[in-house]
Amino acid sequence: xYLMKDITRDGNPVLRKRAAEVSFPLSDEDQQxxxxxxxxxxxxxxxxxxxxxxxxxxxxxxxxxVGVSKQMAAVLVPSPDEDGEPLFKDVIINPVIVSxxxxxxxxxxGEGCLSVDKDVPGYVPRHDRITLRYQDVNGxxxxxxxxxxxAIVCQHEIDHLHGVLFYDHINKENPFEAPADTVMIS
Numbered sequence: 001x002y003l004m005k006d007i008t009r010d011g012n013p014v015l016r017k018r019a020a021e022v023s024f025p026l027s028d029e030d031q032q033x034x035x036x037x038x039x040x041x042x043x044x045x046x047x048x049x050x051x052x053x054x055x056x057x058x059x060x061x062x063x064x065x066v067g068v069s070k071q072m073a074a075v076l077v078p079s080p081d082e083d084g085e086p087l088f089k090d091v092i093i094n095p096v097i098v099s100x101x102x103x104x105x106x107x108x109x110g111e112g113c114l115s116v117d118k119d120v121p122g123y124v125p126r127h128d129r130i131t132l133r134y135q136d137v138n139g140x141x142x143x144x145x146x147x148x149x150x151a152i153v154c155q156h157e158i159d160h161l162h163g164v165l166f167y168d169h170i171n172k173e174n175p176f177e178a179p180a181d182t183v184m185i186s
Contacts, residue, residue: 002040004055008067010116010165015064019071019161022093024139030072034091034137037061037074045078058114060153062160065115071095073157077150088150090142095134095158098143100127105148105183111156111166120167122175126155128183148185 008014022030044055062073071094077087105128110121129147132154136142146154156166171177178184 001043001053002036002061002066003053004114006066007114008065010113012067012115014067014069015115015160015165016163017064017069018163019062019064019069022070022072022135024135026093026137026139030070031137033063033066033068033070034072034074034093037063037066037072038076038089038091041074041076045076056114060157061114062157064160064163071161073160075150075153075157077153088144088146088153090134091137092132092134092154092157093136095132095154095161097127097130097155097158098133099131101129101147103128103181103183104179105129105152105185106178107149107152108184108186110170111152113156113166115160116165116167120170122167122170123178123182124152124156124166124169125178125182126152126169130155148183152185 041058043049044057059077060075063070074091076089104125106123106125111124130151131145133143
């Protein structure tokens, strides 16, 4: 299982590289990578286990964040209800945003990242709604529509696959300025 010591930190060149496309069927190594990334998210979202293993809770983890420059990311957006189904849970491989809304969304508290140890205040404007096409670990192609928080999380993870970090999107002159009519998500 990945621990915080296994997470690639800001400054490592792998985080700024464009990740390579993944071929199918997945190698044993890639299947293990997918499994371990999702396991990190599951464990990090359990308060007791998170404390036990001294993890930072996460909703997404991209392969470059564990030192592997491949287009693969685990996403686990929990339900707002404690016992509900996750809003989105899958390992997204070779993801592509095929359409996006004109309207932006941003998290009121800004974004954080397991690879960025410092707090970087500011709004990170992203498309509020996206249509995402990706392959799962079995090679099956999915096309899903996501909005609000799940859309933001997936865009954050896809950025990792393109060598972009969340703070690259923050307005340097005025960090808490967002495009007009941005949907603020808490």
